[in-house]
Every structure is written in structure tokens, then in C-alpha cells.
Amino acid sequence: MRDSFYMQLALDKAWEYQGLTYPNPAVGAVVTHHGAILAIEAHQQAGSSHAEVLALIESYQRLSGKRVTFDPSDASMAHHFLRTLPDGFFAECAIYVTLEPCSHEGKTPSCASLLSQLNLLRVIIGMRDPIVGHDGGAKSLKRVSIGVLEEACRTLIEPFMIWQTRAFVLFKLAQTSNGRIGGGYLSSPHSLAHVHQLRAVSDCVLIGGNTVRVDRPTLDCRFTGQEAPDIVIYSHTDTFDRTIPLFGVPHRRVEVTECLAFLDTPSLVMVEGGEGMLQALSEKIDWLLLYQTPKLSTNNLTYNIAMNLHFLHQERKDVDLMIWSRKSNE
Amino acid sequence: MRDSFYMQLALDKAWEYQGLTYPNPAVGAVVTHHGAILAIEAHQQAGSSHAEVLALIESYQRLSGKRVTFDPSDASMAHHFLRTLPDGFFAECAIYVTLEPCSHEGKTPSCASLLSQLNLLRVIIGMRDPIVGHDGGAKSLKRVSIGVLEEACRTLIEPFMIWQTRAFVLFKLAQTSNGRIGGGYLSSPHSLAHVHQLRAVSDCVLIGGNTVRVDRPTLDCRFTGQEAPDIVIYSHTDTFDRTIPLFGVPHRRVEVTECLAFLDTPSLVMVEGGEGMLQALSEKIDWLLLYQTPKLSTNNLTYNIAMNLHFLHQERKDVDLMIWSRKSNE
Structure with a gap:
């Protein structure tokens, strides 16, 4: 299927948590393996794991047949776990994410840095992060496509953009x-x-x-x-x-x-x-x-x-x- | 993903043609190849190709990289074309269909007979055909699962069941x-x-x-x-x-x-x-x-x-x- 098909799945999942992620934006992510879908996840609440991280943990579980022993919504644990997987574990995987992975270390570690280390086959991004200081995450990534269903991804974070200023x-x-x-x-x-x-x-x-x-x-x-x-x-x-x-x-x-x-x-x-x-x-x-x-x-x-x-x-x-x-x- | 995920895609596609297939039922079909989706199609109007056939033609195009030179909605042409593909062309494919493939030769040839010849890896069926004379298509198939999202598949053809009698x-x-x-x-x-x-x-x-x-x-x-x-x-x-x-x-x-x-x-x-x-x-x-x-x-x-x-x-x-x-x- 086209990139837009997977991005739409990520969007639909993100909408389930619209508003609930405040003050964070709603974000969705899909991981595929040779076109087969491994995970469809969304950021659920501020302070917990971002969409990319939840999708990668679920993909690990699907590929390995094992369950992780920690709560995947614990961002520090999840980042640490993913960083200690063997090199190339996700080498055959693509990730679709509605918003550029964060370059920023905030309540949770940087997703761009994590994705850079994991070195996936492709990273497909709906839209660039419009917040200065959070943007630029895509720069550290290889084999990136930006702008898939961009308008829909922009609509998804419209509340987030508004509550930045009023x-x-x-x-x-x-x-x-x-x-x-x-x-x-x-x-x-x-x-x-x-x-x-x-x-x-x-x-x-x-x-x-x-x-x-x-x-x-x-x-x-x-x-x-x-x-x-x-x-x-x-x-x-x-x-x-x-x-x-x-x-x-x-x-x-x-x-x-x-x-x-x-x-x-x-x-x-x-x-x-x-x-x-x-x-x-x-x-x-x-x-x-x-x-x-x-x-x-x-x-x-x-x-x-x-x-x-x-x-x-x-x-x-x-x-x-x-x-x-x-x-x-x- | 689970079988229900693909069946839901087939259902959503079929709903786009709800009513328009009269007097036929609305039917959707999805073809996958090692979990990757090749086609999502639906029956569009009585007398034209059934959902399975449209999905298989589209899958042929995706797998071969070639376009067919006839109108895929022409059921006779499409059946004939699919039957002349090399043995085992779809051997790695699974097909999801909301309704049991027809055993009946009506305006279009029998889909069950076609699927039997094509010998796919799996055939996943939402519900059995409830019409006597059209049912039993699954009997001729190997590696069949029946009853995925059965209630939703039954709802999809509720108009069809009603217009049988009034x-x-x-x-x-x-x-x-x-x-x-x-x-x-x-x-x-x-x-x-x-x-x-x-x-x-x-x-x-x-x-x-x-x-x-x-x-x-x-x-x-x-x-x-x-x-x-x-x-x-x-x-x-x-x-x-x-x-x-x-x-x-x-x-x-x-x-x-x-x-x-x-x-x-x-x-x-x-x-x-x-x-x-x-x-x-x-x-x-x-x-x-x-x-x-x-x-x-x-x-x-x-x-x-x-x-x-x-x-x-x-x-x-x-x-x-x-x-x-x-x-x-x-």
C-alpha cells in the first residue's frame, strides 16, 4: 500500500487521544515490516511514552514473540530497552509518524535520537515539528520522507498549536x-x-x-x-x-x-x-x-x-x- | 495484524457500495502477501466482478508490476485471466472476504471454483452465504477460516437478506x-x-x-x-x-x-x-x-x-x- 494508507492508520489512532494528551500534541505511529503492519499506536498522555516508542515496543514483541516485563508507557524504561536491542533489530522495518520525532529531551528522552540509533529502513513523517526547539529531529535520521498527508497531520495538532498562545x-x-x-x-x-x-x-x-x-x-x-x-x-x-x-x-x-x-x-x-x-x-x-x-x-x-x-x-x-x-x- | 484487522478493511470498503450492489449483497475483499496488503476491493454493482475477483486482479498487478489490458469489472474476462495465470501465482497470498465466495454460476462465474483453482495460502471468510443454492462455496476450498467479524458481516448484508422476501x-x-x-x-x-x-x-x-x-x-x-x-x-x-x-x-x-x-x-x-x-x-x-x-x-x-x-x-x-x-x- 502507499505511504498514505499507513499514515491514515496512524492518524486515526492519534484521534482516539485527541485532547487527552494536553499539553502535548496528539501523535500516532505505525511500524511495518516489509509492508506488514506490526503496530499501530498513539501518544496517550503527557509524561508517558511517545507514539513512536509505543509502536516500537509493540513491534519488538511481535517480531521476537516475547513480552516486555515493564510498562511500555514508562518512557525511560522503554527508551532504555529499545537502545539495548541488538544492532539492526529493526533494520527491515519502516515507521510512520504523524509528527516529526522530537529532538527535545523533556519529560521523556528524544525520539529522534532513539530512531537515529535504531537505524530503521525508512522513517515517514507527516509534518515537521512546528515548535522551535523541538524541531529538527528529522535531520539526524537517514532515509526520511516528510509530508505524507501533511494537511491531515496539521489538523490533528491544531489544538496543540492554539494552546501554545491562548x-x-x-x-x-x-x-x-x-x-x-x-x-x-x-x-x-x-x-x-x-x-x-x-x-x-x-x-x-x-x-x-x-x-x-x-x-x-x-x-x-x-x-x-x-x-x-x-x-x-x-x-x-x-x-x-x-x-x-x-x-x-x-x-x-x-x-x-x-x-x-x-x-x-x-x-x-x-x-x-x-x-x-x-x-x-x-x-x-x-x-x-x-x-x-x-x-x-x-x-x-x-x-x-x-x-x-x-x-x-x-x-x-x-x-x-x-x-x-x-x-x-x- | 489479526484477521479481524483485515476483515474490517474489507467491511469498510464494502460499505462504500452499500445498496448500490442491489440485488446483490455488498461484499468486500482484501488480499495480503505475508501480511502486506495488496488490494482492498468491493463488489460495486450487480453483473460486474465480485469483490474477490477485483482484489485478485489488483493483487496480480501489484505482484507482477504489469497492468491488465481489460476492464477488471468484466467478470468473464477477469475470471478467464486469473485462471490462466501460472500455477501457484497466489500461493503466498491470503484472501479475506466478508461473505462466503459464491458457489453459484450466475451473471458471473463461481468465485469458489476460481479460488479453489488458485489455491491460496488461506481463505478467511466473514460469514457463510445464507442463501441456499449459493452456499457451500467454502467446501471446495482448503485452509479456510470462517466467522471472522461475523456479526458485522451479517449486518453488512442485512438489506440483501430483507429484499429476498419483501x-x-x-x-x-x-x-x-x-x-x-x-x-x-x-x-x-x-x-x-x-x-x-x-x-x-x-x-x-x-x-x-x-x-x-x-x-x-x-x-x-x-x-x-x-x-x-x-x-x-x-x-x-x-x-x-x-x-x-x-x-x-x-x-x-x-x-x-x-x-x-x-x-x-x-x-x-x-x-x-x-x-x-x-x-x-x-x-x-x-x-x-x-x-x-x-x-x-x-x-x-x-x-x-x-x-x-x-x-x-x-x-x-x-x-x-x-x-x-x-x-x-x-
Whole structure:
């Protein structure tokens, strides 16, 4: 198959962890051996192994028939292990990675340096690392191709590029297939757990005063057991009943404000709400994340707003459909 | 990779032609060579080459570096060509096919007989052919595995199984991402062309009287240049203005009826409409096909109905999302 086929597999895998890698970019990697796929992996969370490393560990396991005895997400262990394999172990392998391997030694060792030592048959890169200081990883590599599905690879890291300089604003919406947003929990347990994972990595969850008063939400991460996010309530008055559950969650900061200047700070902000918040934040929204449930409903809570979108990625979350889209100004 | 990985690729390819293969089932096939993928193909229309044959022709081209000089969709030519290849040409190849290769000599020669002669390393089959007289193809094959992603393969041919005994009723709906269905053409040219392809293979398009009066549609296949489908207008009175374009399309039968008994005949019926037809046909609908556009709209034409769905497959059609779902009785 063409390089773009394998790169697409790497992209699809990376999308499964979109947002969850914050503050790192989403990255996917595929390793092949004479065209046969050995591994399809993605970076899953900041501080743990990068996509290339996970894919190489899995490829080692497939080629050797052995299992490693450490956790592959432990980047130091994984790098060390890969560096001690016999010379030429991956000599017949190619690696596809959506983003140029890091030249930078940060929380994890440099992937470019590792790949340079492992001396694979080919390294195929979706796009160069756009961050000065992290880029240039490809320079140390031989037999490199750069720019396969480059536009799609650029879209994948769009949130990352935005949160370098200001808040990436992700508006989350759960709806039926005919666009109804009311009537209790709409989403599957799998979708709800995904929302809680996103909440856990977000710097804050931004909601409207009306949601607080009407829904009396908790907005924690109980489905995943992670720490609850800080909350910003967008409201010009603060007359909220402090017995509303969100105020009682431990280790959480709740702020009530009508000032959105905090969105100028590099961060990940998830907005949860309905028509009111969509209207109020319409200028600020970067992406919309839609969890669409497989039902048509007569519930009359819908939302009226004119907004052009650009679909970026869709995948199933259990019975639901999860659709990532960009607000388009066209 | 596991067998299920390759079978999923075959399934995804087959879904691209869902409905369009009528009266044949949608079928996909993948050929691998030591795990490397040589071809991913699907049956595209009745009377033309089956998925296995297209995948083998493409694999021949990849392995030999030569192009065949005939149209691979010509089943007789393709079968003949494959049968005259040197013995053992595909001896190192495996083929994945979503449905048991046909034992039957119909419009095209038997695929099971062909595969038997070609004597591949492995034949991996999603599910047995459920049609008596067509089944048993696997019996003539060596080194066969049956039942990989069987449930998904069964879902793929659900329309085919239904139209063996009565009409398969496919309700088509185009909407914005917030469930609005009015305001002129919503879909991308790619989606519209797909609708016209489905119309062209359908035995008839079923619409409501209100759509005829209000939209004054043509309901032809001008985007694909195919012959326009027959039309059934579901209405208890016939007071339609004969200058409405759909009545003027040549070589088309238009029937006005309030009797749905014709749905008891084996056939493919596409329903186009809005809330009224969804309500009126709710008991008769098998699947819903949603073309969802990347926009939120303030257009107030929406649809109110309670219906549980089961998402079956989603794919992008240019900028739109195409979602196949089954009406669920749960």
C-alpha cells in the first residue's frame, strides 16, 4: 500500500487521544515490516511514552514473540530497552509518524535520537515539528520522507498549536440524531467516560449560569475516578445556591465571572452548555465536539444558532457517534 | 495484524457500495502477501466482478508490476485471466472476504471454483452465504477460516437478506448537524451524487404528497446521468399539478396510492421525506440513511419523532457525514 494508507492508520489512532494528551500534541505511529503492519499506536498522555516508542515496543514483541516485563508507557524504561536491542533489530522495518520525532529531551528522552540509533529502513513523517526547539529531529535520521498527508497531520495538532498562545476552546455538546439536547443523560457510558477524561485534563470547564441553576450539575470525573476540573461560571451576577453539587467537590476552584480574558492564557478550556453558551461564546469557540446518540427524540429542547463547521474526524464511542469539528469562518 | 484487522478493511470498503450492489449483497475483499496488503476491493454493482475477483486482479498487478489490458469489472474476462495465470501465482497470498465466495454460476462465474483453482495460502471468510443454492462455496476450498467479524458481516448484508422476501425500506434524510431539514439543498455535491446513485438502483422512490406539492421536486438522477427511478406518491387523493417536474421525466412510472402492499414484494425502496413520512412509515422503515452537513442552522424546519436507532456505519462524503443506521425496536 502507499505511504498514505499507513499514515491514515496512524492518524486515526492519534484521534482516539485527541485532547487527552494536553499539553502535548496528539501523535500516532505505525511500524511495518516489509509492508506488514506490526503496530499501530498513539501518544496517550503527557509524561508517558511517545507514539513512536509505543509502536516500537509493540513491534519488538511481535517480531521476537516475547513480552516486555515493564510498562511500555514508562518512557525511560522503554527508551532504555529499545537502545539495548541488538544492532539492526529493526533494520527491515519502516515507521510512520504523524509528527516529526522530537529532538527535545523533556519529560521523556528524544525520539529522534532513539530512531537515529535504531537505524530503521525508512522513517515517514507527516509534518515537521512546528515548535522551535523541538524541531529538527528529522535531520539526524537517514532515509526520511516528510509530508505524507501533511494537511491531515496539521489538523490533528491544531489544538496543540492554539494552546501554545491562548486557550483552545472546545465546545462539547451531546445530542440526539435530530438535534435535541434535553431530557437527561443522552450519551452512552463510554461517551460519558470520555467527557470525564477530557474534563480531567482541561484547565477548566466553562459553563453558563443557567446550566448551573437549572441542571444543578456536579461536573466531576466520577466515571473515570480522576480529579475534578476547576469550574468557571460565565455570569454577570453570583447568586448561585451553594448547595448545588459542583460547589461541594473537594480540591476544586470555582470562579464566577463575566470576564473572558482568561481565554488569552495558553490553556485547554472545555465549554459545556446549550444554545445560550453557544451564542455567548460563538466568537471564542475553536472546535465543537458532538456526541450524537442513536435516537430521534420528541424532546423539544433544541438549539438555534447559525454556524458553519468543518468535520475533522468521526468515530464510534460504543453506540454513540463522536464527531470532532472546527468552527469555520467561511 | 489479526484477521479481524483485515476483515474490517474489507467491511469498510464494502460499505462504500452499500445498496448500490442491489440485488446483490455488498461484499468486500482484501488480499495480503505475508501480511502486506495488496488490494482492498468491493463488489460495486450487480453483473460486474465480485469483490474477490477485483482484489485478485489488483493483487496480480501489484505482484507482477504489469497492468491488465481489460476492464477488471468484466467478470468473464477477469475470471478467464486469473485462471490462466501460472500455477501457484497466489500461493503466498491470503484472501479475506466478508461473505462466503459464491458457489453459484450466475451473471458471473463461481468465485469458489476460481479460488479453489488458485489455491491460496488461506481463505478467511466473514460469514457463510445464507442463501441456499449459493452456499457451500467454502467446501471446495482448503485452509479456510470462517466467522471472522461475523456479526458485522451479517449486518453488512442485512438489506440483501430483507429484499429476498419483501421490500427493504431505506429512509433517506439530509439535515444540518442540529437536525434542521429545510432551507434548500443541504448536502455536498458528493452526497447528492450518492443519493442519485441510490435512486438509480431503487425499484422506486416513495414520497409523501406534501413533498410533491410543496417542493415540486424532479427526483431524477441528473447528477450521475443514470435513468430516473419510478415514483410512488403516498397519498389518499390525487390532485397533483401535472406540471410538477417529477411527472415530466421520461421513461418513468408515477403512481399515486395510499396502499403500501407493494412493500410486501422483494425490492429496494428508498423513501425521501421529512417528519410526515417518518411518522407515516415508521412501522415500515428498516434503515435510516442520514446525510449530515457541517453546519448549525436557525432554519426552523425540524422533525419530531421518537425512534431508537442503531448506528451501523459512518463515513465522510466530501464535507458531509453519511450515517447508516437501523431502526431499533429496543
